[in-house]
Amino acid sequence: MLSREEWLPLARKLDWNYSYVREDEVFPEVISGRPWLPHSEWKDWEESFKTSYREYVDNQYEKDMAVYAVRDAVGRLENVQKLAAPWMNSLKVHAAALPLAEFTGVIGNLRGARFGRDSAWRTMATFGALDEYRHTQIPLLLFHQLVRWDPQFDWAHKFYHTNNWFAVAARHFFDELTLGQNAIEFHIATNFVLETGFTNLQFVGLASLARESSDHMFERMVTSIQTDEARHAQIGHPVLEVVMKHDPEYAQYLVDKWFWRNWRLFSILTGLSIDYLTALDQRPYSFKEFMEEWIIDQFLRTLDEFGLKRPWYWDMVMDELDIYHHMIYASAYSYRATLWFNFVIPSPAERKWLRQKYPKYWDDMDAVWEQVSERWRTVGPGPANELAVHGTVLPTFCDLCQLPLSAGTPRKNTARTLVHDGRKYIFCSQPCQWIFLQEPERYANHQDLVKRVLSGEAPADLAKLLTEYFRLTPDTWGKDVHSGNYDWLGTRKDSAA
Amino acid sequence: MAIPLYGFMEGDTVGLLILAEDGDTVQTLARKLQDAASLRVADRTEVRVVYNDKALDPVLTISQSGLKALDRFDVIWG
Numbered sequence: 015m016l017s018r019e020e021w022l023p024l025a026r027k028l029d030w031n032y033s034y035v036r037e038d039e040v041f042p043e044v045i046s047g048r049p050w051l052p053h054s055e056w057k058d059w060e061e062s063f064k065t066s067y068r069e070y071v072d073n074q075y076e077k078d079m080a081v082y083a084v085r086d087a088v089g090r091l092e093n094v095q096k097l098a099a100p101w102m103n104s105l106k107v108h109a110a111a112l113p114l115a116e117f118t119g120v121i122g123n124l125r126g127a128r129f130g131r132d133s134a135w136r137t138m139a140t141f142g143a144l145d146e147y148r149h150t151q152i153p154l155l156l157f158h159q160l161v162r163w164d165p166q167f168d169w170a171h172k173f174y175h176t177n178n179w180f181a182v183a184a185r186h187f188f189d190e191l192t193l194g195q196n197a198i199e200f201h202i203a204t205n206f207v208l209e210t211g212f213t214n215l216q217f218v219g220l221a222s223l224a225r226e227s228s229d230h231m232f233e234r235m236v237t238s239i240q241t242d243e244a245r246h247a248q249i250g251h252p253v254l255e256v257v258m259k260h261d262p263e264y265a266q267y268l269v270d271k272w273f274w275r276n277w278r279l280f281s282i283l284t285g286l287s288i289d290y291l292t293a294l295d296q297r298p299y300s301f302k303e304f305m306e307e308w309i310i311d312q313f314l315r316t317l318d319e320f321g322l323k324r325p326w327y328w329d330m331v332m333d334e335l336d337i338y339h340h341m342i343y344a345s346a347y348s349y350r351a352t353l354w355f356n357f358v359i360p361s362p363a364e365r366k367w368l369r370q371k372y373p374k375y376w377d378d379m380d381a382v383w384e385q386v387s388e389r390w391r392t393v394g395p396g397p398a399n400e401l402a403v404h405g406t407v408l409p410t411f412c413d414l415c416q417l418p419l420s421a422g423t424p425r426k427n428t429a430r431t432l433v434h435d436g437r438k439y440i441f442c443s444q445p446c447q448w449i450f451l452q453e454p455e456r457y458a459n460h461q462d463l464v465k466r467v468l469s470g471e472a473p474a475d476l477a478k479l480l481t482e483y484f485r486l487t488p489d490t491w492g493k494d495v496h497s498g499n500y501d502w503l504g505t506r507k508d509s510a511a
Numbered sequence: 512m513a514i515p516l517y518g519f520m521e522g523d524t525v526g527l528l529i530l531a532e533d534g535d536t537v538q539t540l541a542r543k544l545q546d547a548a549s550l551r552v553a554d555r556t557e558v559r560v561v562y563n564d565k566a567l568d569p570v571l572t573i574s575q576s577g578l579k580a581l582d583r584f585d586v587i588w589g
Contacts, residue, residue: 340524341524341525342524344524344551345524345525348550348551378522379524381522381552381553382522382523382524382551382552385549385550385551385552385553386550386551389550403550404550405527405547405550406547407527407528407529407547408527408528409525409526409527409528410517410525410526410527410528418525418526419517419519419525419526420524420525420526424521424522424523424524424552425521425522426521427519427523427526427585429517429519429526429583430583431517431581431582431583438580438581438582440517440526440581440583464515464528467528468515
């Protein structure tokens with residue numbers, strides 16, 4: 015019997031020369047990716063984990079048991095019910111955005127498991143697919159127990175099956191990243207950019223926030239997922255190395271494109287959680303501080319290691335760090351019934367903290383919150399007045415990222431229009447337009463929400479849009495956590511008594 | 512006929528879909544956007560409508576202004 019050290023290389027590195035078919039028929043460029051190179055250029059592909067299937071199963075079993083133990087100890091409904099209301103809504107955001115996105119990662123990894131260009135790559139991608147399946151099952155399992163208590167948690171499973179505007183944006187991202195992608199672009203975009211560049215936002219930043227918020231179940235879940243991510247993220251580096259060697263311009267393009275696309279989505283997912291949906295005394299840092307320490311510095315070092323340049327729009331990202339997620343949060347608050355979780359207005363103490371952390375543009379954001387507050391003062395608090403403190407006309411969306419046209423600053427929105435092949439498009443920013451123009455055939459026929467309404471596919475009436483197209487109900491659509499009943503706002507009903 | 516336009520109000524956090532009528536004046540268009548953004552942006556009496564980097568005469572109708580479906584316009588202060 016072979017020893018582990020003898021057996022493993024044989025099992026992991028099992029390639030051969032084809033005699034009945036051509037190599038480019040086994041690995042067509044359209045699905046394996048470009049640059050198409052003979053296997054001789056990929057044969058030195060290697061990663062550092064070198065795991066066998068048996069070892070993988072043993073490790074994963076132990077990790078699952080640890081998650082279940084924490085669930086049994088501190089993850090019961092009565093534990094979750096003790097969490098602060100804003101954090102609970104952060105939980106709902108991630109409960110919806112995470113599980114089925116991870117499932118699309120199963121598909122992407124399986125494509126790598128079949129069409130990756132070296133056997134060690136394919137072996138690792140097989141484990142990656144199993145990882146992502148685990149990352150689908152665990153949150154679905156943990157959040158399911160909460161559905162009977164709070165129907166907004168039903169969106170953990172429902173979200174990606176709806177045409178909710180944020181689901182449309184998230185699907186547009188993950189459809190391209192994982193479901194419809196060739197193996198090379200998938201592994202560079204997912205493993206290198208997302209999992210190496212942005213995963214710390216989710217799995218270090220969120221774990222830290224969960225700990226501060228006493229949500230030990232969520233902390234354990236994301237930490238457990240992170241141990242898998244750290245392993246299969248290794249696929250991206252050796253793939254990128256080979257692409258850099260043969261087509262550095264293309265490698266740079268993939269990094270530029272996917273850093274921007276990731277930035278758009280994750281600045282919302284994590285920015286809102288850190289700066290708005292975590293209690294002030296439980297925020298260990300601002301979103302910007304976390305990005306600078308854990309994402310920006312590390313990503314730039316990694317780019318240097320590969321000989322890659324900073325993306326051409328880098329200064330725009332640095333500027334958006336101060337404002338983009340604030341623009342999105344204020345917009346989403348005023349259209350909260352279009353989403354499946356609840357919101358809070360930042361209190362004076364929180365606004366003071368935000369001003370300290372984001373001095374560059376906060377004056378303009380503060381004016382927005384003062385105006386929203388004034389509306390609550392005028393109409394008075396209470397669930398019956400929710401829609402009197404709500405947007406009335408349709409907000410607008412980017413034809414690339416499908417997110418609201420909320421880029422730039424309150425003084426100058428950076429949205430830009432384009433006529434392409436006789437059709438009009440609008441983009442939230444220059445990088446989104448640039449991505450569109452690199453591969454217009456890929457994006458041109460996707461209709462954003464406004465064009466769906468104008469074409470009659472989606473109802474123009476807001477109530478029908480919410481219930482028939484977004485599949486929300488009065489029970490599940492987003493509200494102000496306190497129904498405008500804030501001490502500091504002078505609207506609190508019981509404070510006058 | 513209603514003309515859908517992308518409206519951006521200075522001071523606001525999101526662009527809004529504004530339905531203008533052919534016969535609406537530019538001044539009416541500005542009022543429609545101000546009303547639609549009023550939850551987030553305080554009303555101002557002095558505003559201008561900007562289209563293709565030029566301020567539009569407030570008495571022009573939409574059809575005279577050159578604005579077409581899915582164009583961007585801005586309402587700025589002052």
